[in-house]
Amino acid sequence: MMLQNMIGGLVLLHLCFCHLESVFGDEVKSVSVMEGDTVTLYTDVTHIHTHDVIEWMFGVQSPDEIIAEIYREADITSFINERLKNHLQIDDQTGSLIITNITTEHTGLYQLEINRKPSVRFRHFSVTVYARLPVPVISRNSSQCSSSSSSYCSVLCSVLNVSHDVSLSWYKGKSLLSSISVSDLNIRLSLPLEVEYQDTNTYRCVVNNPITNLTQHLDITHVCHTSAVGVHCCGFTEAVIRLVVSALVGVATVGVLIYDVRSR
Structure with a gap:
């Protein structure tokens, strides 16, 4: 009985450790692209399991809105955000999110959540979209x-x-x-x-x-x-000096012409 309790405790500790590692050990991956390009945010899994539930979330400051979901068991893939859904695709094998014809409105934070019971895996992406440069x-x-x-x-x-x-x-x-x-x-x-x-x-x-x-x-x-x-x-x-000099030259020229006429 004691041995079973010890084994159960170790299994529970292992599951908790895996969960904590997936939540707190995840790094934010930075992605920079040009407007109009296509970018793929990878799940880093080879294939989706039958009971997997995958959610993609998006937000400018933090991921706070679900934009896409996959329920493999029910064979359902849905795109929820009306503003983004025409730009979104999902890889059926891996669950990776594909954003086509990307715009500056897609700049922000993306979170992937893979619910593969009894554990949950997370990935985070910071996407920056740059507008096309004008020719100098x-x-x-x-x-x-x-x-x-x-x-x-x-x-x-x-x-x-x-x-x-x-x-x-x-x-x-x-x-x-x-x-x-x-x-x-x-x-x-x-x-x-x-x-x-x-x-x-x-x-x-x-x-x-x-x-x-x-x-x-x-x-x-x-x-x-x-x-x-x-x-x-x-x-x-x-400019003022040039104007004054020009005027004086003009007056002097007129004076010379008058003097010449009177002399004759």
């Missing part, structure tokens, strides 16, 4: 004065409607010249650069997020061709 546009920076030398041209690299964790950078060859980042949604990023007209170096503007990037190369001749003869932009004080 390089243009003449008409709002920015170039340096005092007419041999310089100011250019501007811009991207529109960028999402979180996006950076915009200027490179000269492989060297990083400047960079700017954004953490907000749907804003414009712009980064200026001043180059010489005769510069033969390779300049490129790069927009990137943590998983991909897009590059636009600077064609100095094309972007700055309107300034090939040298366009100099000046401040207010210099």
Whole structure:
């Protein structure tokens, strides 16, 4: 009798240990994808048993809503969340969750619960979906004065409607010249650069997020061709001085002409 009690206690202790390990020993797996891609969240089981019950849950802060269920014994697979169900599939053999044509609305925490009596297994996934990057546009920076030398041209690299964790950078060859980042949604990023007209170096503007990037190369001749003869932009004080000098020159010219006419 004592031996049976000891065996029963060991079995119970083993089951409790397995349960605690599955609940508290699970790590959160991070998954990063681009909008429009297909991603699979794996159960890491080779096949679903007859009496298995599988639940997939989703939430932005924590998994709090059941989005898909499998009852193998009743041969039932159901997708519950109306907003997500058109994007969801389940692997019939393993129970892995497949999200197709993924959008930024699918960013959040996912929890898998496999009820395989007498134990329960859990897996957690943190999915981050990044919006597609726009192609950088390089243009003449008409709002920015170039340096005092007419041999310089100011250019501007811009991207529109960028999402979180996006950076915009200027490179000269492989060297990083400047960079700017954004953490907000749907804003414009712009980064200026001043180059010489005769510069033969390779300049490129790069927009990137943590998983991909897009590059636009600077064609100095094309972007700055309107300034090939040298366009100099000046401040207010210099503009006033130029205006006054021009007026004085005009008055002096008129005076000379009048004097010449009277002399004749």
